[in-house]
Amino acid sequence: MxxxxxxxxxxxxxxxxxxxxxxxxxxxxxxxxxxxxxxxxxxxxxxxxxxxxxxxxxxxxxxxxxxxxxxxxxxxxxxxxxxxxxxxxxxxxxxxxxxxxxxxxxxxxxxxxxxxxxxxLNGKNTMEYANMRMDLDERQVWIEGNELLLNRKEFDILSYLSVNKNRLVNKTALAEQVWGDYMDGADDYEFIYSQIKNLRRKLKENNAGIEIQAVYGIGYKLVTL
Known part of the structure; x- marks a missing residue:
């Protein structure tokens, strides 16, 4: 948060x-x-x-x-x-x-x-989307019961996209949410691209029923496969 x-x-x-x-x-x-x-x-x-x-x-x-x-x-x-x-x-x-x-x-x-x-979250501390389950308090993610190991930024990105699932999240808003307000003046977003790339790979390798779609020049959206 x-x-x-x-x-x-x-x-x-x-x-x-x-x-x-x-x-x-x-x-x-x-x-x-x-x-x-x-x-x-x-x-x-x-x-x-x-x-x-x-x-x-x-x-x-x-x-x-x-x-x-x-x-x-x-x-x-x-x-x-x-x-x-x-x-x-x-x-x-x-x-x-x-x-x-x-x-x-x-x-x-x-x-x-x-x-x-x-x-x-309607009073809950967990989110479920397709075959993914996320515990926000413990900062853990499972795909079909198997734990998905994420670094801190990957978890923050996935949780923010999950709260806003099926909505297009502007890359600037995502950067500010995960890295702080000062990111609104960033010259580029290579740091986001790198984390998103790794997160996508981990989701795919673990057969997640969700994927992160990129809308070129705008941002990202978390959707089901």
Whole structure:
């Protein structure tokens, strides 16, 4: 999953970022209202971790902007404000969850997975497509019961295409999802082509009932054979 962490306290931001990256999340950060707004306008995220109190604005205003743009990013408010009225206001404005500081990273990780599964996977932590089964928590893939060994990027590509199966995924969106926001300025996408080539080979060698179709100059689509 690709996350945006909006937190202005530098030390806390770094602790959360490092901890979530150890859980195999791709984490982008913003330490101000202005930077966070620029990112949510320009990019897509699976989940946004949103502090309310920012030096140049309110996280609740960012939440309102998200809803006005009809963006479906999952939002978890992380705030030191634990009054009931603050929680109710945040949830009423469209936040998916509200976590009060200080919190354990394990709880934050569980909340992230929960809100994402609820919206994207109908509450499940697995995906099945043709003869492929994928466990997102354990980061494992099986073809007809046999485990398919993938590196981290191959797994991230396959899981993103699986969530968007039968849809054309723009190569820029795929690059940003797997490698980070800075990839929107990449001169070429050779790094994607290499991973896609290896992933296609592994799927074919293991008799997968799915394949990755390329639409020249645009992107990729995961379909059944």
């Amino acid at each position: 690709k996350l945006l962490l909006v937190e202005d306290e530098a030390d806390l931001q770094e602790v959360i970022r490092q901890s979530l990256e150890k859980e195999n999340y791709l984490v982008e950060t913003a330490d101000s209202y202005a930077l966070a707004l620029d990112k949510i306008v320009s990019y897509e995220y699976d989940c946004i971790l949103l502090d309310i109190m920012l030096p140049d604005g309110s996280g609740l205003d960012l939440l309102a902007e998200l809803k006005q743009m009809n963006k479906s990013d999952n939002v978890i408010i992380i705030s030191a404000k634990d009054a009931l009225e603050d929680k109710v206001k945040g949830l009423d404005m469209g936040a998916d969850d509200y976590l009060v500081k200080p919190f354990h990273i394990a709880e934050l990780n569980a909340r992230i997975k929960s809100v994402w599964r609820r919206k994207s």
